Structures are given as structure tokens and as C-alpha cells.
Amino acid sequence: MVVGLxxxxxxxxxxxxxxxxxxxVATGLPTLTWPQVPPALxxxxxxxxPQVLVVGLPRYPDGRPSAQTRYTQKQGDxxxxxxxxxxxxxxxxxxSWSAAQTLDRRRYRHEVDYRKAVDQRAAMLILQQWLDQQPHSFRSGDNYGSKFPSSVEC
Incomplete structure (x- = not known):
């Protein structure tokens, strides 16, 4: 299997x-701030x-690239x-919007802590989306560890 970052x-x-x-499964790690990102990573x-970097690429809703798209590609490369x-x-x-919807803003005393949590959750969503698209060596419904076959003839 491939471990993704x-x-x-x-x-x-x-x-x-x-x-x-x-x-x-994707698990969040602490959010990093520039310029400490490269050595921390x-x-x-x-x-x-990990064997691969999985980077979220922002675009406009119609798929067009934005200034942030170019910045993200430059930094990702x-x-x-x-x-x-x-x-x-x-x-x-x-x-980021989806991540913010899953977090309760009131749980965070400072705005910067909330923003870091949103960024962490967004990274988890990006990585999980990629993981869900990867082929796995097992099929849903297989009975791993079960002593009973998955189909029983009567």
C-alpha cells in the first residue's frame, strides 16, 4: 500500500x-506555517x-485556474x-468550506487556532479523496478473519 502525505x-x-x-484513512497532523514548512515536512x-505528496489544487468552480492555483502548483512542485x-x-x-462546516467555531478561543483546524481538516479531506480513488487489494464484503465462507450453498 502507498502512504500519502x-x-x-x-x-x-x-x-x-x-x-x-x-x-x-487520513489523519490530521499539526498545521504548519511558512517559512518553517519545508524543514517541518x-x-x-x-x-x-510517505511515498507520495497529495496536494489539493484550488480552482474556480467552473474549473478555470486562479492565481492560487498557480501558487499551489509552484509550492507543491x-x-x-x-x-x-x-x-x-x-x-x-x-x-476548506466543507472542513469549516464540520468544525464548531465556538470551540476555538482564537481565530488562528480555528484557521489551523480548518486547514488540517481540509488536508484530511484532500488526502481521503485521493485514498478513496486508489485500488485496494480487498473487496468490500469479503469476510476477512471469518471462519465462514462469504457464500454458503444450502
Whole structure:
């Protein structure tokens, strides 16, 4: 299986998520701030050993690229070279909005903490979207560990 490192790249912060070793579930990691992003990601790569960077690529709702699209591609390509990892771009339309909808703003004392949580959740959504598109070596409905066959003839 492939371990992915998901990134929601912004101009101030980068949301970060990592997949489990089976490549099934995305888990959030602490949100990073520029300019500490490259060395902090290098430490994560050394510790967690992902094989791919999965970067959310923002676009306008009609699919056209924006200034943020170009910025994200530039930073994603740079981080891929810096970390010696291939980069996969995933459409991230509305991930930050979706992430914000799942968080209770009142739980955060400071706006910056809320923003970091939104970025982290967006990175998780981006990575999970990519993971869900990957082929897996098992099929839904298989009875792993069961002593009974999945189809019983009567």
C-alpha cells in the first residue's frame, strides 16, 4: 500500500494529513506555517516515510485556474523536489468550506487556532479523496478473519 502525505497549501499556512500504512484513512497532523514548512515536512517524511505528496489544487468552480492555483502548483512542485517525493494534485473545490462546516467555531478561543483546524481538516479531506480513488487489494464484503465462507450453498 502507498502512504500519502496530504497538503492544503495556503499563503500563510499548510494543512497536513498522513494516511495509515494500509492507505485507507487520513489523519490530521499539526498545521504548519511558512517559512518553517519545508524543514517541518522533511521531519515528517523521515518519521512517517510517505511515498507520495497529495496536494489539493484550488480552482474556480467552473474549473478555470486562479492565481492560487498557480501558487499551489509552484509550492507543491518545490516541496516535491525538496522532499524527493512525487506530487499528485487533487481537485480541492470547496474542501476548506466543507472542513469549516464540520468544525464548531465556538470551540476555538482564537481565530488562528480555528484557521489551523480548518486547514488540517481540509488536508484530511484532500488526502481521503485521493485514498478513496486508489485500488485496494480487498473487496468490500469479503469476510476477512471469518471462519465462514462469504457464500454458503444450502
Amino acid at each position: 496530504g497538503l492544503d497549501i495556503g499563503r500563510k499556512r499548510v494543512g497536513v494529513a498522513i494516511s495509515d500504512p494500509l492507505g485507507l 522533511a521531519a515528517i517524511v523521515r518519521e512517517r516515510q 518545490y516541496l516535491g523536489r525538496y522532499l524527493h517525493l512525487p506530487v499528485v494534485y487533487v481537485d480541492e473545490i470547496l474542501t
